[in-house]
Amino acid sequence: MNVLVIGAAGMVGRKLVERIAAEDGVLGGSIDHLWLVDVVTPPVPSALEGVATAAAMDLSAPDSAAKIAGLRADLIIHLAAIVSGEAEADFEKGYRINLDGTRALFEAIRLEGQKEPYCPRLVFASSVAVFGAPFPEQIGDEFFTTPLTSYGTQKAISELLLSDYSRRGFFEGIGIRLPTICIRPGTPNKAASGFFSNILREPLAGQEAVLPVDENVRHWFASPRSAVGFFIHAAQLDLSNVGPRRNLTMPGLSALIGEEIEALRRVAGEKAVKLIRRERDPVIAGIVAGWPTNFDAARAAALGFKAETSFDEIIRIHIDDELGGKV
């Protein structure tokens, strides 16, 4: 099978490609060719040399989408986006990348299919940012999408396009609403959600981290490993069990910041917890107050998507995958 990953240089994209490199047949068949695309040239794991081609490309630039669709990949995983903070700060860039780029891809696939029949599986990375407060205690699968950010709006619009293009038979689309990924490895990005990871990752590495909100803030989490698992599962899902409602809230863990910290204490001890410095930031606290805190992701669970059920597990995955198994 031929596979195309758009946004392959991002955190989840890189981990997905590493998993494909490490586990032959993980996508349900052996890979004939793997194309990796992003605004910067994505890294190619050594195990994929000769099989993978990496290229730098801006999906929203003229002809980019047509070139990508012209590859006629069997499976397209579309993770490319600018993050919420940047999409809020730069209105035009957010719409250009997150909406126009995605729509250009969908249109290019449709037009490619007019030349010669073509109907790839397309897995799209959406986000729980499609929801906006106020929320019920648990957000069910039929709750409406009233985003309170331009990023969430762009994702919600892309979801609607994905469903309509799928219904029309232009591709087999499935949208994956990611929880906040925790623990994000590496350095902070522009996302306002960064502290959820920082307060674990930095103390685990012996560094101080700032907590800008109260401990009673509740949020919705999954590990990077689960995120990769969602895309792999979606790539092979029997869509006859999904029907026309193609966008699924992924399972996750609903937890308080306080529970995050308790798990850190259990896994890494009091010394790690003491590295968290409380410094309230009313701007970040205000943004976070508009975010969803808890879901009943019943449909995704019934379709076999899986995530962590405790913060201890989320921390141990980080220790295994990023710290060589040792704190």
Added chain:
Amino acid sequence: MNVLVIGAAGMVGRKLVERIAAEDGVLGGSIDHLWLVDVVTPPVPSALEGVATAAAMDLSAPDSAAKIAGLRADLIIHLAAIVSGEAEADFEKGYRINLDGTRALFEAIRLEGQKEPYCPRLVFASSVAVFGAPFPEQIGDEFFTTPLTSYGTQKAISELLLSDYSRRGFFEGIGIRLPTICIRPGTPNKAASGFFSNILREPLAGQEAVLPVDENVRHWFASPRSAVGFFIHAAQLDLSNVGPRRNLTMPGLSALIGEEIEALRRVAGEKAVKLIRRERDPVIAGIVAGWPTNFDAARAAALGFKAETSFDEIIRIHIDDELGGKV
């Protein structure tokens, strides 16, 4: 105040303009200028001569939106769209008119505001077609939008843009999800919902009409007079009571086809009912089966929007407004 009506040659647009002509101050102030725009030149009621200007313009053509936004109207009512049947038959035209045209308008207003501060009230005609089956018995205000047509998708996307542009302060948007308008005057259009009106309008005029579905089909209705009332109410609504969720399902009447026919019998007698010819059309029956049947439009009702509560009332409004008060 300066007012712009886009889609002023359509059925609801014309009736709205007639009401503005007949009732001075109905929009909350006297009209300095009224611009009427549509793909064909809209009619100007004689009472508005000297006040109204009519022009033919395609919103999706280059520069059209910029010209319209350059008028700097205080109130913009945007009703322009191609109907569901046409948007389903012609994928590209539907997206061009119903999505790109609307987005071009929103963008042009935003850019106009960058030249000199500008934040008009913008009332947008959406539709219950944003919803797709299966449905709960009554669709509440927080039910998700999973349209089963390209038309519904285009409306749902426009709603998301309207909310985000409003949140950003580019205009004061409010989206009005219209029920099926009944009784539509005049001749059938390409909408698959035409028969809901035909089976009343034609018999009231002594003509035969075809009923292509069963009598136990339930649907959601409001009169043209109510539709006009929704736009007039939305134009003056205190948006501080609305908050960021700017798209409202309008109140309506949930009724069976059988109840429609019983009302016809009460108002116009057995002779009229006998003009309904039952001729099942499985294609239309299939389309209608995917449509919503009943809503709890609590938010709109609490905000003062009003519709009919019986089919007798809907029929009498048609007799008053279209037939000079006589059957």
